[in-house]
Structures are given as C-alpha cells and as structure tokens.
Amino acid sequence: MIRRTILTGAAAAALFAGSLGAASAQDTLLLGAAAPQTGPLAGGATVTHWPAVRLWVQQTNAAGGLQVGDQQMTIELVEYDDQTNPQQAIQAAQRMATQDEVDFMVAPYSTGLNLAAAPIFAQLGYPMITGTAVTDQQPALAAQFPNMFFVLGRTSVMAQDTAQLLVDMRERGELGDRVALVNVADAFGIEMAGISKAILEENGFEIVYETSYPLGTQDLAPVIDGARAAEADAFIAWSYPGDTFALTDQAIVQNFAPQVFFTAVATAFPAYQERFGDQIEGVLGMGGVNADDPAFQEFAQAHMEMAGQAPDYWASAATYAALEILGQAIEGAGTTDRAEVLAYLQDRSHEYETILGPVNFNENNDNERYWTVGQWQDGVFRGVASQGRDGVAEVEAFDGWN
C-alpha cells in the first residue's frame, strides 16, 4: 500500500506520466519496501517483516533521522504488496526504483521472493540486505549478485547444530538413542531432514520413525501416532508454520512427550506461545535470540508498543538488524549515493552494531554469527545453540506437556 496521498482518479495518468508527483525534499530519504500483505506468506510477513521495518523507520525518525554527511535526513517509507508472487516482487522492485525513485530498498520477505528480486536489485545497483533468506548458496549468490548480503545464516548449519544438540544431550545422559525424524515434503524440509539424518546416524542414533507429509496437510495425528508407537526419545520435525502448530497440537492431545521435542519454523512465533501457553516449556525450535540482552528486550518492548504484538524470537530481530546495517552503511559512507554505500558494505572490515550484536560480512557477503536453535524457557524463546553469538542458554530436558 502506498502511504502517500494521491488522488485515486489520477492514478492511471500518474502511471503513464512515470512519476508519482509528491516531490521529495532534499532532507528526506525514500525507502521502498515490497513484501507480502496478501497471499500464502502474508501471515508470516505480518508477524516478522512489516512491524520490524516500520519500527526501524519510526525509531530512526524519532531520533532525528540518519546523519548523512552534514545533513540530517528523515526516512519516508513507500510500501507495496508483492502478493507472495515472484512476478509481482520483481515488478514492485522495478517500480520502486524507476517510478518512485526510492533511494534505498528493503529486501523482501522469504527466501523465494528475495531470490526472485535479486537480479533487479543487482541490475539497478541497490544494496540488498536480507534478514529472512536462509539458503546454502551464499557463495554462488554473492558471486552473481555482489550487492546481496545475508544476515540470517545458513540452512545446513542449522540442521547440523540441531543434530549436534542431540549428540551433546545424549553424552550428558539426558537422551536415549531413538529418534523420530519427520519433515514437510518441500525443498526446505527434505534438505534439513537429509542433513540432520546423516549426522544423527553417524553418531550412532537410531532413526526409529521417518516420514514426510505434503505441505498443507491438516491432519497430522498419524505422524505423532507413528512417532509415539516407535517409542522415540527425540522428535525432530522440519516443519512450516501450519504444521508446526498442528504437530504440537496433536502431541499435546496424544500426550506424546519425548525427551526432546523439536519443531522448526514458527516455533519462535509469539502466536505459538499464545496458543499453547505454559505447555511449551522446553520445546525446541529453529532460530532463537539472546532474549536476556537489553538491546533485544528494548526492541521487543518497542515492537509491542507499536504493533500490539511481540516480535518473533528469530527473524524479526534479523529484519530489524538488516535495516540497522543499511542505516549505518549510509551514515558511514556519508552519502545517499548507492554505489558508495554498496562499496562501504563490500568493505569487509566494517562492523555494524545491531540488536543481534555486532555483525560483519565475510567474502561471501555472509554473516557468520547467528542463532541456530532456540528453546522455550520460562515463557521466553532463548537461543540454545549459535554460531559465534554470546548469551547461549543451557538447553533443558523436555519434561512433558504440563
């Protein structure tokens, strides 16, 4: 949705005229953002993406804007809906760059939409710092799109860390050998299940139950039933939001309480806690944050006040951090010239202060310090495994749905 006031009747004319009129003053920086407001991913984007983007703009402006050279610039946000459609994501990026003439753009939401928009960002010379794309292709992507930066981390490492967590727990005598491994039948689920299975088998775990289900499956009772019948000590599900909720729901209904209960995406969502309350104490999930860090707590508080909902304990902070990085790069370069800001970002010696802690990029434009596994502890989703992050909490054994 575009936030500037335009006469609806003039819309068509404006389209052809190739300009939206509203002249931007010198001291305003236009920031374009296109992400799902409708379509399959609208739910996730409304939790994770949009509030974080709006909050950063609001807070930056409240603090007087960005200090660009000797100029103080406030930020004006131009929003579009990409309808969770790669075609529309491409068009929206093109439109923001050439029609609205925005100075910078926020990277879209989700891996697929980020990759669809990447060539347009690259071609038009916009820095693209993504907080919601998780992939293993950083080297290839960075080679093709040198303007693309990754904050959230690598998928394979997340699968490795999850498996490693089980290995460590068993060593401490907190976990048996029997693992149930399930996944949503989708590129993400298949890949993650494959990686974690290899590591678990290598370490002498026994995969006693293994299955997959199509994306969008409503009834997951048979999956929980199967895992319970196989007497699994650990339950690992590489799941998407809908199935994360459905699997948890069924586990509670059937009182399936293994020593480890892990669901992947959306376990870190505030809605997960709202739905299941205290019962989820000890549940493991993908992502995590340093929930005891004052910087994160301040962010969560402001998020709550502005959006009326808590941030998720994973990608919300990464999305916000991606904008902090962009802001600091603009201030560091001291100009709104995109080529110079990009050069600043590509200088690997620069480090950025974010709510995730310090971030810098390696030769693959990749942030090497990120959270991989989290656990619900005392009503907060704490990071229990990470790559190079401070404040990793001790993982606790799951003691049932209480």
Added chain:
Amino acid sequence: MTAREIRNFLIAAGLLALCALLPVYGSPYWLTMGTTMAMFAVLATSWALFSGPTHYISLATAAFFGVGTFVTGLGFQALPFWALPLIAAGIGAVLAALVGLVTLRLSGVYFVIFTLGMAEMVRQVVTWVQNQTGHRGMYVLTSITEREIYWMLLGLGALVYLLGWLIGRSRLGFALRIIGNDETVAKHSGIDTALAKVALFMVPGAVAAATGAMLAPRYIYIEPATAFAPLLSFQVVIMALLGGTGRLWGPVAGVIPFTLLWEVITRQAPNQTLLLLGLAFLLIVYVLPGGFVGLWDRLRRRYGGHG
C-alpha cells in the same frame, strides 16, 4: 495469399518489430512490464487457440507452466539453454495428450474440474519425487537477462500467431469450429472429435511449458508452491475472455489493459487485486460475452464498417 492477407502480415510484422525494439526505447520499468505482458500474451493466445473454438475452459496453464520451470531448473546446467524450452514443449505436449485422452471425451464441467486439479496433482507428484530423491531447492543462476527473456517470449509469441493462423486455415481448425458449435453434428459428419481435440490441446500445453522454461531464470529460486500457483491459470482465462477468443488478436487486446489495470490496482489498493479478477469476470459475463473482439465486431456492424 490475398492482398488482404499480405497487408495483415505486414501489419503484424511491423507491430512485432515495434515490440522487439522495446528494450531500446523503453525504460527498464517498461521492459519489466513488457515481459509480464509478453508472458500473458503468449499464454492467453495459445490458450484461446484451443478453448476459443471448442469452448472447453482449460485451467491447466499453471500445471504446464510449472513443468516448464522445473525442466529449466533440472537441466540448465547440463544442457544449452536453447534446448530447454524445446524439451519443455515436448513434455508439455505429451502431458497434454495424456490429459486430453482421459478427459476430452468428457464434456463441459468435468474437463474444467480435471484441469484445475491437474496443477495440484503435478505439484504433488513433483514434490513426491523431490522427497524420494532427497532433492534440494533449485537455484537457476544464469547470466540470462530480462531483455533476452523478453525477446524469447516475443519469438514464441510470433510462433504461436503463425501456428494459430495456419490452424485457422486447416481442416483441423474447421473441424474444431464445428465441434464448438455442435459436437454431435461434428461426430455425424465423420469427424474424429476426440482426436481433433487432443491434437489441439497439445498446443497450449507445449506453449505454456516452453513459457515456464523461459521464465525460470527470472524467478531464480524454483519451488513447487510458486511454480504451480493456480492463480496463473485464472489470470490467463480472464485475460483471454476479456479480449475475446473469436479472433487471433483478441487475447492480446485483453492482456494489455488487464496487466496495466492490475499494476494500477497493485499500487493503489493492493488488497483488491483479486476483486479486479472477479469484476472482470462479471463484466465479461454480463456486458462483453464476446470480449473486446465481440464489441469491436458489433460496433463495426452497427456503424457500417466493412472489409
């Protein structure tokens, strides 16, 4: 060829040249819009080749399109890029023939429902195969630019027009018009109706698969959920019907205004794009049963146009 046909050919060639030069005189924004329009023009025109004369509404475009993107996703590293749309077209045609053999003996609503379900079915099969083989997400990283995709689509569009023109003059085209008017009469006249329908259904199948193969480098990340999005099938149907299927140029007359309108609505009221789809459909049913083509013919008759 008659003088009129030569004139039409020259006009078509001129328009095609004008379109082909868009990257030269148009801004990048219009190139992006142009690519979207070219995609829909190809899909809607090929759709109308079959659904126009036979009145069988096919909702299988997304299925063929998705298959095409997967052909590129699987093959772009091993094969030269020019081969991929050809392979995709071949697979699309075979798939269409199989579907046609099963469903085109049925009439009306059975066919519609089956084609709608087909995109979902193919998506589930692809997902299942990925799951069995432990296949990972597909990244189509190539050096192909939007400009090249646009030209490829234009080339495909020209082919579709040529094919449409040839079919219109052929015995097959004549047979299909009879089937569309009255299938029983067609049967009694000795036309193998099933064969004729299957043969023509292969055209939109092949074209949509080739289009998907050409567009895969634009999406970069190929996943079943977006490659087989059912919305595409509906957009193609609405655009083709809005333009009108009575003439070869009809669908394009629907694609261009619809795409522009969709863009305006996306800018101004992003949540209302589906409403536009519904309103366009109502407009077709109540006001423009023959699409813009029907309107054009009616106006010409009323105001004495000829030729």
